Amino acid sequence: MPSLSAARYGKDNVRVYKVHRDEKTGVHTVTEMTVCALVEGDIETSYTKADNSVVVATDSIKNTIYIKAKEFPVNPPELFAAKLGQHFLDKYAHLSVAHIDIKVHRWTRMVIDGEPHPHSFWRDGEETRNVSADISREGITIRSGIRDLTVLKSTGSAFHGFVRDEFTTLPEVWDRIMSTDVDSTWTWKKFNNLAEVEEGVERFNKTYETARNIVFKVFAIDDSASVQATMYRMCEQILEAAPEVDKVAFSLPNKHYFEIDLSWHKGIKNTGKDAEVYMPFPGPNGLIKCEVSRS
Numbered sequence: 001m002p003s004l005s006a007a008r009y010g011k012d013n014v015r016v017y018k019v020h021r022d023e024k025t026g027v028h029t030v031t032e033m034t035v036c037a038l039v040e041g042d043i044e045t046s047y048t049k050a051d052n053s054v055v056v057a058t059d060s061i062k063n064t065i066y067i068k069a070k071e072f073p074v075n076p077p078e079l080f081a082a083k084l085g086q087h088f089l090d091k092y093a094h095l096s097v098a099h100i101d102i103k104v105h106r107w108t109r110m111v112i113d114g115e116p117h118p119h120s121f122w123r124d125g126e127e128t129r130n131v132s133a134d135i136s137r138e139g140i141t142i143r144s145g146i147r148d149l150t151v152l153k154s155t156g157s158a159f160h161g162f163v164r165d166e167f168t169t170l171p172e173v174w175d176r177i178m179s180t181d182v183d184s185t186w187t188w189k190k191f192n193n194l195a196e197v198e199e200g201v202e203r204f205n206k207t208y209e210t211a212r213n214i215v216f217k218v219f220a221i222d223d224s225a226s227v228q229a230t231m232y233r234m235c236e237q238i239l240e241a242a243p244e245v246d247k248v249a250f251s252l253p254n255k256h257y258f259e260i261d262l263s264w265h266k267g268i269k270n271t272g273k274d275a276e277v278y279m280p281f282p283g284p285n286g287l288i289k290c291e292v293s294r295s
């Protein structure tokens with residue numbers, strides 16, 4: 001006899017833009033985000049008995065996202081996610097969990113003739129700030145993070161001493177290019193309720209800035225023995241800087257840049273110390289993951 005073992009539903013890819021206009025200065029601040037809101041609860045009969053009386057339509061969920069974006073601040077996204085999720089639980093007694101995912105897209109203020117422009121912005125990369133919040137009647141779990149922050153260093157990375165056997169062709173290297181798309185997530189200690197999220201709400205922007213700076217700094221200055229060793233250092237430093245964070249995870253593709261032997265053409269030297277022209281390799285790529293928790 002089959003039974004429904006898990007179910008959640010809602011609206012995905014809800015695009016939201018919000019502008020704040022400072023009436024005194026005329027300076028605008030804009031936020032663009034993509035929201036996914038899914039709910040769980042006593043909704044089993046909608047699947048098993050075609051009973052729509054328990055269904056808050058996904059269209060209504062989408063409308064709610066726009067209404068709450070108007071009513072509440074959308075910054076920091078962690079707060080908006082928690083308040084939006086709490087609304088679904090407060091409004092509908094039969095719902096037990098709201099899962100709110102928010103991706104914040106970059107709109108960086110233009111600098112024109114050396115001055116920050118009051119209402120013009122540009123997309124400086126595909127990097128996003130991400131939040132994933134699970135709001136239940138028992139408490140609120142929030143994960144914050146960075147995705148698709150593409151970085152490269154042209155030296156200061158090595159990879160040697162790895163297993164060598166009959167499957168190995170990779171030469172050891174003491175100097176290589178290192179590049180990745182940073183995907184980092186830090187999980188906050190569980191909040192008991194919305195009031196705890198709201199109290200000390202500045203923690204979210206502060207930790208986002210700190211974590212992003214740590215990613216840049218460790219990536220740049222670490223004399224990297226491997227992607228594994230470098231990402232572990234990033235985790236350690238983020239945990240040290242953010243006492244309210246319980247664990248930090250990274251997922252990093254190792255985007256390979258291969259040397260090209262050009263000696264077939266007039267004996268050109270383009271390998272080892274002479275390497276200047278490389279082939280950025282589309283794939284396959286390494287994929288290295290870790291999660292570091294506070295002990």
Ligand SMILES: O=c1[nH]c(=O)c2[nH]c(=O)[nH]c2[nH]1
Nearest residue numbers: 159170225226227228254286
């Ligand atoms: O930093 C690295 N870690 C690996 O596990 C690995 N494997 C590989 O082929 N190159 C690399 N580089």
